[in-house]
Amino acid sequence: MTLDVQFETMLVMTVMGIWLGAAMDTYHRFLGSPRQFRWTHLVNDLFFWCGQGLFLFYVLLRVNEGEMRFYVLLALLLGYSTYRALFQRIWMQVLEWLIRTVIAIYRIIVRLIKLFIVLPLKWLLQVVLALCMILLSTIWRIVYFLLKIVILPVRWLLEKAGVRFTFLGKWKMNIFSSTEKVRDRLKRLTDWFKKRKR
Structure with missing residues (x-):
């Protein structure tokens, strides 16, 4: 392994340490820290760390063909410590801002859907229902009138009888x-x- 490759590996692993710290904070922000033992948290943690391990190995494979050295672990610890000391507060603020922005956009989309789709459809259904009621009422009045015309002579004849x-x-x-x-x-x-x- 050449010196350039070693230096590149240390630099990339330092960045990966920063990424690992940010990923852990993001994971705990969405799922929270368990106050008591639950199997669901255990399964989620297992999937999280397996995913991070596979991603880390993929990056290491692209940098130095997957060769693991002691300085790689040191670079990871350096990146993680750098994140905790310098970037954790900034990232958490950015993360909260992103969450609020996504929630606000979601609420705006829901309101727009209600305003331009749900309410017009509701109004249209009410109009159609009202027209159907008017039509049925008109048909009933016509049928009632025709029945009355047909039955009145019969009634008159029966009354005469x-x-x-x-x-x-x-x-x-x-x-x-x-x-x-x-x-x-x-x-x-x-x-x-x-x-x-x-």
């Missing part, structure tokens, strides 16, 4: 018990039609 009732109401029927009276009514009705034709 001795049957009394109210349309779409409480039915009242009074049928003659005597066959003679029914025949008399029918005869009167026939006579009345004859007079009307004259």
Whole structure:
């Protein structure tokens, strides 16, 4: 390994130490520090450190073909210490600002969706529902009127025959018990039609 490669490896590993510190703070910011033991935190920590280890090995592989030396660990510790001393406070402020910005953008998007999509659709559905109710009411009135036109002559004929009732109401029927009276009514009705034709 040449001196240039060693120097590049130390520089890159120092940067990786800074990255590792920032990643740890970001991880704890989103998931929090567990107050008591939980298996979920253990699984999350396992995935986090496996991911960081694989990423670190990939970077080391690209720099010096994956050759591990003692100074590599020293460079990592130097970068991590540098982050804790100089960059931790700045990064946490930037991270909080990024979180607030993302939340604000999310809320704005939600409000815009409600304003330009949800509310117009809701208003349109209300209009369609109102039109359907008006249409159904109009159709019912037309059907009711037609039924009334059809049934009124029948009602009139039945009333002339001795049957009394109210349309779409409480039915009242009074049928003659005597066959003679029914025949008399029918005869009167026939006579009345004859007079009307004259």
